Amino acid sequence: MNSVTGNLTSDAEALKKLLPAQDILLFPFETEAGMPFIAVYADGITDKELLGEQIARPLRSYRGSVRADDVRRRLTCPELRPQKDLALLAAEVLAGNPVLLWEGMDEALVTGVKKVFTRAVAEPPTDVAVKGPREGFIEDLKTNMSLVRRRLKTPDLRFETFTIGRRSATSVTLCFLEGITPPSVVSDVRKRLAAIDVDVLPDSSYLTHFLVSRPRSLLKQAGTTEKPDIFCAKIAEGRVGILADGSPVALTLPYLVVEDFQSSEDYFVSPHRATFTRVLRLFAVLVAIYLPAFYIAAQLFKLQLIPIRLLLTIAGSIQNIPLSPSLEMLLVLLLLEVLNEASIRMPKYVGMALSVVGALVLGETAARAGFVSTPAIIIVAFSGIGLYAVPNLTETTSVLRLAMLLVAGSVGTYGIVLLTAFLLFYLAATENYGVPVFAPFSPMIGRDLRDSLVKYNLSSLSRRPVALNSRNKRRMKHG
């Protein structure tokens, strides 16, 4: 371990040797009495104004000893840490915290005058609420932690920060409520976070691969949210939350499938309305996954499934279509996926035009030209809309829709039944941190069903979800 020696020139050179990059700069200055200092900082991520105001200016008139305590007392910067290890000092410089070295002292001071680039806290585009809070997480970890702290003003709220990424050294914070979150879950997540060894951690979604029990699974296994109110509500139920620097998406564990059918708004409207919208979301997702598949299965294998008048209409529309029903549906579905992908990636204004061109012009002309039939376009459109009723599940449901379509085209209705059975068996057998992901349906937990597809009145939800095994069961005085 290389340490600071007290020889200013050699210490500065040693640090520069560790940090040879061009944006690592040395700022030498001396007091009126002639005592030399050097501040080592990273250009661009250090607040130079603060460095001058809080570090250099107070030291100009310094006439005290070389002892770190005396120097520290002189500085007006609130965040100061002594450090001897050169490697750790280099890491601090890279994090934006300048290191102050001076002649005759075998210790340096790390000064917290990092420059923080943040965008304003705004409503996340992925989770818009008509009623309820509109704040969203941003890319700055400290801001996100403050948004959480503002909502949970309790000493029980714990933050534990880890540095993950050999090269990115990204700060990742584990949040939980002491006395509520099961200690086994906290220690398990802590252990898994500490064991992560990656080069770079660009986003919180990277962490899910290391934190879930079945990382290769198609089905989602970690909760995600961009809203602090949802994040805090989940933590208060007994989950752990994970915030990563540079990512506005927070993770929550353990995850239950039913979470994605709940919206924050459900808790701000009447329980009847909330129940209705939840059932509607489920219906929309089922339609999105199954409608194209059943349409194909009915056309290819069992015409009886379709009412006779509708069958005649469909027969009229498809009689001149050159493609087989499954190929036709697959083509329209792929077209929708391509349009969707392109409209997300395109610049905003081009994207809007593209959607109009894709949806109206292309669909209309394709149907007129006889490439695809109008029922196929209607079904895919309906399915496409249904998919976005539960936006957090679109990654899974769009693949499932395709799988159902392929199975329906090859095996028919029985294939759909078998694939559905497989999905249900798989969901029933999947656990994360000892919590079954399909609870409260399987295993059935009567009390938790009160806030599942059906939403009971708030006074009936006086206990935390049983599935999460919270240490503190009661969250509200009954009635």
Place this chain on the structure above:
Amino acid sequence: MDKISQRQLFFFLACVAPVGKLVLLPAQLVYASANDLLFPAAANYLLQAGAIALVMLAARSERTLPELLENTFGKIAGSAVMVCLSFFYFYAAFFPLIEQKLFVQGVFYDTLPSLLVFSPFFVLSAYLCAKPASAIGRISDMAAPVSVVAFAGLLVLSVPSADFSALNPVGAAGADGFLRGTAWSMSWFFDSALLLALIGKFRYRKGMVWKAPLCYLAGGAAVIAFLAVFYGVFSDIALRQTFAFAKIAKYFSAISVLGRIDYVFICLLSLVMVFYTALPLQAGTQALRAAFRDKGSPAIYAAAINAVFFALAVLLNDRFLAVQETITKTLFWIFPLFSCLLPAAALLLRRTPREKTA
């Protein structure tokens, strides 16, 4: 995964087990007992309920069947009994497989499809077979509401078309018809044997000795109600209605406008039936693995057993009706032997391990 809970077990008995009795059994009962079809079904249900009570008594020790057998007969003889039991499960599995294959071919396709459409079932079954018995509990939790909704939906659609006076005169089939119906329908009743494989894998709670049979009888009451509606709808031609639950609602008046909306319920019941059909295979796989002291991965056992069954399904593709005849009319006695006598014998098994002599 935890042990199977009391609720999950009861859900299985009341909501999942009845689904296996709704495909070929109604037509078979009509064939043997005509309008008296309800009585043989009730007799078999009572017999099974008694056997389930015996299984519950045996389950009080909270030891698994292989443990009880080993305590009583020693390791080798215990394993031999487990092998026999696994063969019974495989034998019992064959009939629901036939039923499902015929059902799928008859109901989900306008024209007779290739046997290959049925082959994905074995993949799913292998997946389930590789899972521990406790998974059955969780799947029962999901299957129970699906089964209740589908069953109720079909009954609501079919009851208006039923003429219950067709069940009269009661007793017309006589004792002969009753005995024939009871014997020939025994192949559908082996739920107590399935439960036997689960002892020690669920927590015994006070009162299960009477609650479990009661749940089974509740499911039985639903099946008997279904049989009554079935005969009420089809009367004398019920004999030809082989896939009962797929046909019972076809005279619903709104079908001409809405299409076969009963297919929603048929698909839901088929979903539960897939699970029920794979259960004997799962029990057989677990029993065989237990006989070999849990050596080897469960996935290998599951894959091998399902591959064998797939091969049998291919080989016997044209002889299914003959196999069905043999199982239901000639070899039916094997079912009560394992599902009624074995639970009774299980009561005599030693609960504590034998002390080793020096």
